[in-house]
Amino acid sequence: MSFQPQQPPRPHSEPGTRNWRWQVRQPWLLGLVLACGVLIGANPFRPSSQNPDLTARGYLKFKEILSYIDRDYVDSVNTEELSDYAITRMLERLDPHSVFIPAKQQQQASSFLQSDYDGIGVEFNTFRDTVTVVAPLSEGPAEQAGLQPGDRILAVDGQAVSGVHFTMQDLFSKLRGPRGSRVQLQLLRRGLPRPITVAVTRNRIPNSSVDVAYMVDNQTGYLKISRFASGTYDEFKAALGDLRRQGLTRLVLDLRGNPGGYLDRATKIADEFIGGTKKIVYTEGKGDQYDTQTYSRVAGEFEDGTLVVLVDEGSASAAEVLAGALQDHDRALLVGRRTFGKGLVQQPIALNDGSELRLTIARYYTPSGRSIQKSYGRGLADYEQELQKRSRNGEYFHADSIHFADSLRYRTGRGRVVYGGGGIMPDLFVARDTSAQSGYYLKLQSLNLVREFALSYYQDHKTELEALRFEQFGEQFRISDTQLQLLATRAIQSGLPTNAAGLRRCAPLLRTQLKAHIARSAYGKAAYFRVLNHDDAEMQQALNAIREPGNTALLGLAGQ
Template sequence: MRNNRAQVRQPLLLAFALACGVLLGANPFRPSDQNPDGTARGYLKFKEILSYVDRDYVDTVDAEALSDYAISRMLERLDPHSTFIPAKQQQQASAFLQSDFDGVGVEFNLFHDTVTVVAPLSGGPGELAGLQPGDQILRLNGERVSGVQLTVEQMSAKMRGPRGSSVQFAVRRRGQNKPLNVAVTRNRIPNNSVDVAYMVDNQTGYLKISRFATGTYDEFKSALGDLRRQGMSRLVLDLRGNPGGYLDRATRIADEFIGGTRKIVYTDGKGDQYDTQTFSRVAGEFEEGPLVVMVDEGSASASEVIAGALQDHDRALVVGRRTFGKGLVQQPITLNDGSELRLTIARYYTPSGRCIQKSYKGGREAYEHELSNRQRHGEFFHADSIHFADSLRFRTDHGRTVYGGGGIMPDLFVARDTSAYSAYFTRLQSHNLVREFALKFYQEHKAELEGLRFEQFNATFRISDAQLQALSARAVNDGVKLDAAGMRRAAPLLRTQLKAYIARSTYGKAGYYTVLNDQDREMQQALQALSNTSSLLALGQK
């Protein structure tokens, strides 16, 4: 199951950038021969101190927790992406990069401290058992889950469980006087990383990848092949907010766009043990034809590898804003107790020689605030606020100038659109009122909506002023004071979001993203750029 995400990209995904950019393979680590005496002295010193604390400290201590803390603090002295994951957190951390899991198979959200089904996944156990959009989950296996202040993460953990196990739901359904009991047998649920793929028009495809997980390449190949069969001759690849993941999945996807034998990425580590070079090697699915890659400040690691390779080889036009700048490679090392060390072993470089990693010399705190500093300095809104040293200048295959020094700078800058945002809009979002209103509207007009083809809905459906007023009135009842100016400012975005959520309930993800992208400034700039991509790259201009 998944919680439904708002149009605004969540900072949670960006946090995963700290742990993504992972190499696969057997653990090649062995005891250090660089400074064996120093390593031995440090080990003995730590062991001695921990023993004294455990034996003699005035209060009882958790020696294992202290050890985990000390390891984490030690790694902070290295770089921002070397991390230690305790055994009890390792499964949750790894789940982000898994392509499936055992569970119920519903998208849900929390409305007024009540878990509400947004949509059962098509063909999943929840749908087969009869769960419907709008169902409010009151109890799970007899345990009350409504009105008890559960988080989304806690509810997700309760719904997951071994394949074949059963979970009993007590649900409140619109039009029913009494709660219904629904038994669901858990099964394998796909955890898709290709969010959506659809045809924008009769020749333009759109494909969005949210992360690079175990099944991403296979999902991508299937989606791209389907778009090609529908007549796609040009493509928008959306990597906005994608924090990375497995490097080999990203390079295989890049290979589908790059012809011949050309470098995709290389890594440089200590000595030559972790120095690698990855080249294109297969006849790809889409090696010719206009291609635009969309990125933003949330695109990191493996996303930057793809964007950098396609930009350096003049294969695609990169549209959006400068990417995160995460170019450190982590090797996952499973420790004896089930915990995991993800140790930085190398740096990523694009084919032209650009280092993707931004500076972290100011320390971890400065690094963690780097994106907010970009915003404060105007980088999200003005391309000329970004300055690069001449020493960081590189050339693409066609001679265009690109810059290193952290992240991938797009060829076509698109400012972040905040014109519709207001404090009032933020309060509506924080109370989940927009999604709740849309779901209620869908329930009340389900038959009418499902009688329309999506094309009819998209062309004719509009959120009226009266419906926005009803949303405001609902918000007042929830403690959100009326703000007429804030509502006027947010009205265009609210109309789009409400329509998109209604489309999600009625037509699925393709309908949801189609509605959002129709009003997305970055997407519209990408579509406009597609018609100019071939001539722009052929001329070697920027």
């Protein structure tokens, strides 16, 4: 599942949580990522029933059938798996975001919202069935043990992991473990005649949800939040404080591709931008048990500075709560494309066997009264195809392809018209880069050829790159036509036929992607985002708006 085609999947973080949304393939994981969009509080779930007799009869019927299957069915069956399957299908009749997580998958699911983990601290990717280090995390155990970009991991504790059928989850389980424990890695390093063995002692590794924060110029900062995990608010406060010390007076907050997370982290961040006592979000459930209202209440760090928020079709749930509150209070200019449209709240409920039920217990509404939940009345399959329908209808490329019913019209605090019922429409629409939809480009990405080529280039030119400061690299470095042809040649060797027209179409995007990945290896993660953002249409639109003093739309939104 790719929420942001302009920015291809980044390398795996070792435990599989940092970029987990890019790894989703199975249907249950697809539902889970979006079901993770809003998790509220730690209130204990208090079971009750409006019709206890019907509930009891249903329970007894299920128990009776399962007992007959276990005793009399012609073949041996795993009744626990059957039960899990039945629960999953039952929840599909409710809504797309109520989800059951079996015990064996619960740890992986929960890791999405964790802010740290025990492991070795390395980003890696798989090139031609070989696990390859993209970058050791700064000051982590892998870096301290001497791992380098481009190292190929052949074996972990004596078991081969390259050139064999080894899933990412298998590799994650081998690399992580209790802090203080040791893992032996067999590495193949360029320039050495034979593999080397490196011992790495695991430690606690931060799993940041604030991907990057940097100053674009002496007044304008950029801050990207990838999800709302347990430590997101603290990370955000630290990053914002650092930007303020560098002279921040205007901020671009990037929520693109953010699938959500803990609701209270999103509302606390909203409180940093919204002054006074103003409603941020409210929820309504069955009866009044889950009815809540959340207001701004603290003196925030950035209540008066100019604010632009980037959103797209991958911005969901808690990300939409934050964006919707800022838009409804005329606090920020929203730039990008219509958000996902998830306005349902899930309560996590731990079950006795270690599994977990995440049950929809309320709907949330923005301050103006908008429910941004899109329709799911036609079933789960239709719901999961909704983003593809937007593409087919031209919505990603033309703002006038989007139509809202008059009944869904609301007004912001200053009287601007906004709409509910299917995501949040930004104030400034930016079309998706069509070259990202090139079949040739997508195949290059699916074969990992762009990242592999960039890493190989870094290894071949490491000395020259280290002699350049990033600012020099940004100004002077260019991907040449010759290098693009070399990439195309590698593609042919990997079974991707020549496609001159396809290469021409996506050449500008490829140049940016290759340069960004090379910068990641040479200068770190912030350099990767700096290069990407330099040619990113939404980012450039945001900067144009934030820097233009005559932009009346922006001036009307800035400040309180």
